[in-house]
Amino acid sequence: MSDTEKMELGTYEATVERSRKLEEDLSVHPEKYRVLTGDRPTGRLHIGHLFGSLQNRVRLHNLGVETFIVIADYQVLTDRDSFDKISENVRQLTLDYLAAGIDPTDGKTFIFPHSYVPELNQLLLPFLTLVSNAELNRNPTVKEEIQASGLKSINAGMYTYPVHQAADILFCKGNVVPVGKDQLPHLELTRVIARRFNDKFAPNNPVFPEPQPLLSKSPMILGLDGGQKMSKSRNNAIMLSATEDETAALIKKAKTDAERFITYEPERRPEIANLLSLISMCTGETPEAIAAKIGNGGGGQLKKMLTESINEYLRPFRQKRIELESNMDYVRQVILNGAQKAREVGTATLEEVRAAMNMKI
Known part of the structure; x- marks a missing residue:
């Protein structure tokens, strides 16, 4: 140094x-x-x-x-x-x-x-x-x-x-x-x-x-493309005001990697780690514990859990936003x-x- x-x-x-x-x-x-x-x-x-x-x-x-x-x-x-x-x-x-x-x-x-x-x-x-x-x-x-x-x-x-x-x-x-x-x-x-x-x-x-x-x-949250910071201009973000179906469609396209077994290794597997971190922020569980639950469930199970976690977490926000939009x-x-x-x-x-x-x- x-x-x-x-x-x-x-x-x-x-x-x-x-x-x-x-x-x-x-x-x-x-x-x-x-x-x-x-x-x-x-x-x-x-x-x-x-x-x-x-x-x-x-x-x-x-x-x-x-x-x-x-x-x-x-x-x-x-x-x-x-x-x-x-x-x-x-x-x-x-x-x-x-x-x-x-x-x-x-x-x-x-x-x-x-x-x-x-x-x-x-x-x-x-x-x-x-x-x-x-x-x-x-x-x-x-x-x-x-x-x-x-x-x-x-x-x-x-x-x-x-x-x-x-x-x-x-x-x-x-x-x-x-x-x-x-x-x-x-x-x-x-x-x-x-x-x-x-x-x-x-x-x-x-x-x-x-x-x-x-x-x-x-921590910095990566976009769904896995390569850069989440950003509206890069079209790699989940908007807070998105519907539950829109959220599911966006997460379905999220980048993962070729390994099926899910582990939390931020340096080696940044895309997987990013999705695990997002679930952690929504649920309060550690990324390591979430990875252990998914295990051999692969990217499909990871994305399913992320979709459910984000939609559940944002449900009160989205309801309040809809109410405010009427005024x-x-x-x-x-x-x-x-x-x-x-x-x-x-x-x-x-x-x-x-x-x-x-x-x-």
Whole structure:
């Protein structure tokens, strides 16, 4: 292992430890924290989202942690030519949040599109002056997103994506951001921007906190094709809103391997291990115990058990979602109420920013 790799490992291990301590304190003192989290409105959510982030949001919500959930609609424009379904996708995302157990009537949880919060987006301008082109070019997450987009011409919005994300987090002074390991570079740039703003404009009275990462404990969920992360764009996902029959048809096509006897060996048999892990997340049994039950039943028995487990697990979610779909006026009002609260918070932050930069008239 090189010195650089050792340094990166040590830094990540320290981040894991800080996240663990943060997790402990959130349960004891939820009032000290404000969480910022969210998604891009590129379509409905799938089971990878549920186990990777959505369940954790519901858990934080139930702990009483104030939570702002941003639907990053502007960011869809950075790597997609299609924008005709953005508003519908915003509504569908909100349906998924509500069906999963997010309750915005608690007065502590706010769902909003960032295009409805001009105060948030206005922070992008001063924040851009605090980072260099070289720093944006080095961001590994941006490089991956550019590669995944498949676009021949990359617009400037793609490069400023991490700075816009910093505005999403800092406009409400979010001090906790749930992330996976791959998202840490984005959050680190947010921390850099907060620190540079405070050092430059408000050294004696800092405006922004440096948000802490709350690392996801869920493993990366592979798509049904077995090769890559589950994703709507790769057509390898089970949508939360899919019917039971649609779920069965999708799982029937899931990739397994040539060995009949089922074992849980993530390194050697990643496709089998992924399906076993999904059953485990639904039932609470260990993947090893599930594999032992199936044994010589092969891929057919594995897929049958997965279908039954997911459909049983998602049945309450799907029923609630159907009920909410009959009251889209309520869903729309949830979004507008969230945007109103976000604007109130953003206006107060922007006033502080103007004062710090000597722009207040």
